[in-house]
Amino acid sequence: MxxxxxxxxxxxxxxxxxxxxxxxxxxxxxxxxxxxxxxxxxxxxxxxxxxxxxxxxxxxxxxxxxxxxxxxxxxxxxxxxxxxxxSLRVGSKLGGHFVTGHVDGTGCLQEALETASSWEVTFSVSASPIGRYIVNKGSIAVNGISLTIAECDKAGSWFKVAVIPVTWAETNLQYLKPGSFVNLEGDIIGKYVEKFLGFNAPLQNHRQQAEEVITESFLAENGFM
CATH class of the missing domain: 2.40.30.20 (Elongation Factor Tu (Ef-tu); domain 3)
Structure with a gap:
């Protein structure tokens, strides 16, 4: 870990x-x-x-x-x-998020724009299951770097992150060029939530499954209402 x-x-x-x-x-x-x-x-x-x-x-x-x-x-x-x-030692500080090192797929750098306080970096996502774990304000590992998604589309086919200067200076993001490939790993918490809720059907059936599994009675029984 x-x-x-x-x-x-x-x-x-x-x-x-x-x-x-x-x-x-x-x-x-x-x-x-x-x-x-x-x-x-x-x-x-x-x-x-x-x-x-x-x-x-x-x-x-x-x-x-x-x-x-x-x-x-x-x-x-x-x-x-x-x-x-x-690897993370027991008792060490967790400053980023839980990263397993088990890469889900690759992405590609689209552009990196320098702003007054950070770099805004946009990646496209290669065909892989990781798209469904890309959510606004969620965590993602890019070449092993813990980053927060600032913007993305619903399909998760692209996303944007804001990179602070120290991260830019101390990682290989600064050496990437448009078209460079990167390793992507989705947040493990999202994967377990998906599994426990039974989201195992194709993506187009997820909404129907969610409606069948998550009901008002289900939420009430589990202390959410």
Whole structure:
């Protein structure tokens, strides 16, 4: 489990078809490496990877075929800037939101506009189930960064976030270009709510199911009225 608060940047190098080497950039190396142990989980651009080997300035991890198929890790041989975060320790502060490192799909940067106090960044969403978890003022992880959705369409085919200067300066968002792909993970709370309410039918049937499941008597019985 992660928080979506990036601890440093690294570079990704492909060792083989399913193994990658992550070299930490100096500014964040201590935060990533100081307590790192074999078997630990590290989020690399929001993808949870398991440490198989520890290097002086980084680590080696395996990426399964499913991970490569679903995330940006399978799109290129190397990446100069990847966001890094070690797993959440029990008792640590949760400054962002619960991020699992299990990416739902990818998106694409449309534009990034600098304002007086932040950056307004817009992403389109590739064909994947994540669209239904994109809601106004909800949480989303973009390349592992915990962000709040400022605006989106009903279908969740695009969304906009406001990025504060410190997040812009300390993550790889600043290096993205229009057309760059990013990893997206929807809020896990929304996924569980969907499951518990029985929303397992195609999207077009969700409203009908909600009407059948959530009634006045259901709300009264569960203390909402």
């Amino acid at each position: 992660f928080t979506g608060l990036i601890q440093g940047l690294g570079s990704l190098e492909r060792i083989s078809s399913e193994r990658v080497r992550i070299l930490c950039h100096p500014a964040g190396a201590k935060a990533i490496l100081q307590d790192l142990a074999l078997g630990d989980s590290v989020a690399v651009d929001g993808v949870c990877l398991t440490v198989e080997e520890i290097l002086q300035n980084g680590f080696v991890a395996a990426a399964s075929p499913e991970t490569l198929r679903r995330t940006t890790l399978g799109l290129s041989e190397e990446a100069s800037y990847v966001n890094l975060e070690t």
